[in-house]
Amino acid sequence: MKGARALLNGYLGQGFQSDNPERLTGGGTQYLAISTPGDRLQLDPSVQILHAEADAHLRRCGLNPTTEVVWDQRAVPLLPGESYVPCMFDHAHAPQGAMDQEWARKWQQVIKLASMKSEFPGVMEEWGFSGLTPKSLVSRPGNEVIIPLDMEPVWIKRVFETSGGVNVEGPLEDADLDAAVRRFRRRGEAFQVQEHIPGDDYSNQYFVEWDGTLRFLGSTKQVVIGGHHAGNESSKDDWGPLTHAIARKLAALGLRGFFGIDFRVDGLMGLVTEFNLRVNGSSVPEYLRWLFGLKSVFLIRETPVNPKLQFSQVFDRLQDAGLEFDPITGGAMVYLFGWFLTGHTLGIAIYGDDPRPRYDEVSRLLLAS
Numbered sequence: 001m002k003g004a005r006a007l008l009n010g011y012l013g014q015g016f017q018s019d020n021p022e023r024l025t026g027g028g029t030q031y032l033a034i035s036t037p038g039d040r041l042q043l044d045p046s047v048q049i050l051h052a053e054a055d056a057h058l059r060r061c062g063l064n065p066t067t068e069v070v071w072d073q074r075a076v077p078l079l080p081g082e083s084y085v086p087c088m089f090d091h092a093h094a095p096q097g098a099m100d101q102e103w104a105r106k107w108q109q110v111i112k113l114a115s116m117k118s119e120f121p122g123v124m125e126e127w128g129f130s131g132l133t134p135k136s137l138v139s140r141p142g143n144e145v146i147i148p149l150d151m152e153p154v155w156i157k158r159v160f161e162t163s164g165g166v167n168v169e170g171p172l173e174d175a176d177l178d179a180a181v182r183r184f185r186r187r188g189e190a191f192q193v194q195e196h197i198p199g200d201d202y203s204n205q206y207f208v209e210w211d212g213t214l215r216f217l218g219s220t221k222q223v224v225i226g227g228h229h230a231g232n233e234s235s236k237d238d239w240g241p242l243t244h245a246i247a248r249k250l251a252a253l254g255l256r257g258f259f260g261i262d263f264r265v266d267g268l269m270g271l272v273t274e275f276n277l278r279v280n281g282s283s284v285p286e287y288l289r290w291l292f293g294l295k296s297v298f299l300i301r302e303t304p305v306n307p308k309l310q311f312s313q314v315f316d317r318l319q320d321a322g323l324e325f326d327p328i329t330g331g332a333m334v335y336l337f338g339w340f341l342t343g344h345t346l347g348i349a350i351y352g353d354d355p356r357p358r359y360d361e362v363s364r365l366l367l368a369s
Contacts, residue, residue, distance in 0.1 A: 026338020028073075028087050030284045030347060033058055033335040035066040040082070042093075045071040047338050050311055054337045057315050062292075062327040083210045085257045088278040103210070106254025114250065115277040118159035118190040124272070127249055132242070132272045134264070135195040139181075141188055147177070156180050157192040157274070171196035194273065199266030202235060203276070204243045205286045206251075207258050214251045216240050217286040223300065232282035233356065234289065234296035239263065242270045250277070258283040284335055285349035292327050298355035301336055302345040305366045311340055317365050323358065325351060332362045 025044040032054060035041050043051070048071055058065050070076060078084065078095040084104070086093060098104045114123050121136040138159075139145035147154060154177065155170030169180050184191040201224075205217040219235035243261040250259065260280035263272045281301050289297045305314060318324040318332055325331040329352070336347025346366075350359040 026340075026342060027336070029054070029338035030279070030336040031085075031087070032065045033063060033333070034284055034287055036064055037066060039066040040068045040070055040079070041066055042070045042073050042076070044073055044338070046341065050337050050340060053312050053315060054334065057318075057324070057334055060319075061325040061333050063288075083256075086278075103254070103256065107256055110250060110253040110255045111277050113253070114275055116159045116190075117157045117192040117274055120192065120274055127246070129246055129272070132246075134197050134271050134273065137193045138190060139185070139193065140190045145181070145193060147181075147193055151193075151195050152177065153196040155194045155196060156184055157194060158184070158187075159190045159192055197264045197266065197271055197273075199264045199269075201229075201262065201273075202239055202265050202270070203232070203260045203262045203280060203282065204240055204247070205258070205260050205280060205283055206247050207283075207287065208251045208256045210256060212251055214247060215290075216244065216247070217283070217290045220282045220286060223298070225300075229281075230302065231298070231300035232285070233298040234286075239265070239270055243272060246272065250275075258287075285333075288333070288335070288349070289351060292351070294330055294351045295353050296355055297349050297351050298359050299335075299347065299349040300359065300363075301347040302339065302343065303348045303363060303366065305340065305344050305346055306369060307344050308369065309366065311337075314346065314366060318362070321361075321365055323362055323365070330355070332358065 025046050028043060029047055029050075031041055032043075032051075051069065055065055073093055075092070075094055075096050078098065084095050084098055091099070094104070099108065113119060118138045118140070121130075121133070121138060124130050124133050135151055137145055137147065152173040153171035154173070155168055156172065156177075158167040172180050201222040203220050203222070205220060207215040207217060209215065219237065219239040220232040221235050222229050223231040223233055242263060246261055255277060258279040260276040260283065261272060262274045262276060263270045282299060285297045285299045314334065315324070323332045325333040331351060333349050333351065334346050335349050339345045339347075348359070348362060350356070350362065352358060
């Protein structure tokens with residue numbers, strides 16, 4: 001475990017690109033759970049009043065988060081020997097001088113090459129993986145996209161790598177598809193059209209160390225609530241072989257840190273649908289599951305909390321009910337706390353052999369008056 005915990009030893013920075021400012025101000029708080037002594041963590045000053053309670057909770061869970069927190073998300077200098085691990089690679093938040101380093105230039109190049117959904121079809125074809133994807137088309141500004149009738153229904157995807165907001169619509173056909181195409185064309189940017197494949201959505205989660213070592217963290221299945229991708233749970237099946245070759249290619253090109261490769265499963269068939277070259281919704285919980293050697297995790301990244309509940313009372317209730325995480329038996333961990341002030345929600349991960357029923361218990365407990 002000691003060797004594994006050294007994976008993230010270095011600088012951890014935040015930088016989500018999103019129309020939703022909450023992603024920037026609160027999304028990075030999940031990194032506190034995977035930080036270790038010797039790391040520095042950049043967090044928005046708005047969440048500083050939550051830090052002490054969250055830190056104490058994580059320590060009771062058997063973690064040892066860093067105490068070196070920079071309460072400012074602007075670009076700061078790297079310290080000697082530090083590495084940069086962003087939530088999302090964003091120039092506005094990259095450390096001063098980072099772009100002058102060879103590793104950062106390679107990282108930037110591979111993200112430009114493959115992260116936008118407009119580049120995904122061409123990259124997969126160039127790398128020899130086009131047979132692993134659904135039919136995909138790209139519409140660029142000024143060019144009309146012709147969608148074959150036998151390709152419908154389809155998904156329409158905004159091409160920029162973002163977290164939060166409505167970036168994907170579907171499955172669509174007929175008049176609904178025509179209306180969506182018009183909406184996306186009004187943005188004046190490229191968009192991707194991808195054939196709808198029956199099945200369930202999964203993601204393979206990876207971490208690339210700074211020496212290029214690729215770590216496969218596990219396969220996760222999306223949890224959909226009310227048509228919204230609300231969380232993830234560990235897959236009962238190992239779908240790693242579907243995407244390992246793609247992951248090795250990305251790492252060889254210079255990608256570092258967390259990333260995910262999404263795919264859709266129908267029975268024994270899996271097709272790759274997109275790359276998410278950043279920390280994903282399940283990256284931190286899956287990393288911790290792998291770290292502790294636990295069987296499975298179920299997480300909802302925006303778990304509603306009773307608006308009258310104070311932050312300290314969240315942890316009081318978990319402790320009093322015997323539901324707080326333990327490294328041996330599993331349990332509930334608040335791994336993402338940055339949205340408590342803005343939306344009164346928390347990212348909660350439940351670890352154990354059958355975590356979903358325990359999550360339901362935790363959810364009811366935190367909603368109760």
